[in-house]
Amino acid sequence: MGGHHGAFSLDVAHLLGGAVLVLSFGLLYQRRLGGLINAYAAQSCVLAAAAAWQGWVQSAPALVVTGLIVLGGAGVAIPVALHRIAGRLQFDRAVVTQPGIFPVMAAGVALVLLAVLLAAPAAAQALPREDLALALAVVLLGQLMMIVRPAAPAQLVGFLSLLSGLILGIVGVPGMRLAVELAVAVLVLAGAAVAGVYLLRIRARFEEVDAGRLERLGGAAQ
């Protein structure tokens, strides 16, 4: 694992990790389900770039593969599926954020600072503390998103962005084995969550509306 450990490559890695974090704030700022899904897709694309860059820096082709998997799965497949589900199940398009955007943003900044302070003493040689801080911050912001949004689809996107934080942490560790497998596992978990919400919503529909309406819904979507 020789790699190109220049200050510049580390800087770019931080910049990409930071862009993932900023897009987490973008997710918190969104107030439409469509915008939320698009912001998540953008975050996943930047995450894929971060993984690929780490692959180049650490001379680990496996991480480039991870980046491609993240790009295809979280960057394209999951957002497309979410858009289609949102259209078919006619979710409420407005995303409510419970205590208002600004207090949530302030709480988000506090969480990022918490992550930075938590990561500082844990400056292990395995994971540089800036990378650890950024990944932890993305995970914490994902949890914040799930707390402040009552609607199920918005909570789901929060959970997905939490998983993005995990992948960001995984790819940041030099010489991490099973990085590809872990990323795939995380993506499978994400896909299962999407499918779970989809099935639950279908069942909820069955209970509250008659099957004829469901058929009309299905017909309208095709």
Add this chain to the structure above:
Amino acid sequence: MTTLLSLALLAVHLALLLTLAPVLAGIVRWTKSRLMGRVGAPVFQPWRDLQRLARKQPVLAENASWLFRGAPTIAFAATLAAAALVPGFALGMATAPLADLLAIAGLLALARCTLALAGLDTGTAVGGLGASREMSFAAFAEPAMLLVIFTLALLAGSTNLDAIAGALREGTAGPLFPLGLALLAMLAVAIAGNGRAPIDNRAALAETGMVHAALALAYSGRHLALIEATAALKLLLWLTLIAAIFLPFGTATPESGLLVWLLALPVWGLKLGGLAMALALFEAGVAGMRVFRVPELLGLAVLLGVLAAVLLAVWQGLA
């Protein structure tokens, strides 16, 4: 010799700013029109407008005080003074030792407050509305700007813009990520300060969407010409400021070789042109924002500024 050079630099810089400012505003307006499928006025139209307005006699309200008459001049002078401090194509102008970012922010705030006071002066409803909105935006934009300045000061070890631009030009500054956060915060402040979309619409015809247009509504003739010139100069100043800090390559210093000096002006022009195109593209693409949501956006800029400054302080303290 160096004093002479720095004075000559300042003179060229100011002459370029004053002549280019309306042209740049025209370029942004023309590009935006083309992107929206309209023909667009020629890029020299703002210059012609200024000449036309400068020939006209101003019409004043009966109860207008000296403040109303003096405000355009004060705002223009403050903006010009700030523009003299921002390095354009070359570092080391005669004003470089004075070019403190806090002073520049202060001069811009002076111009802003003077125009807001003038909006209140005649007691018209629309002017008061504009002044109220301008000040409520400023209440968020100024702290965000201060936090950006603190971040840059942590990076470069000085609040002097010339020193900051020099440090960033050498690439000796620290991590990129806090700088990126500072850039986002500064872009939000610049958009609010210049009254660009999605926050404001300079060509607004409906009072509900007006901020800067409402402040200038009671003005006419050469007063209006000065206000328009101030707005154009302020836009150029902000683009130059962003270029100096975040696109620091290609600027000449007194120690640079002849080639760098020859290239410095075209490079500066390219940077400004690129930023102007980006601005037009952005403005053509976004929808106007509700006035009540603007503080949210600027509050976000404040938070990003806090994040940038604290992250940098923590990481530098630990390094």
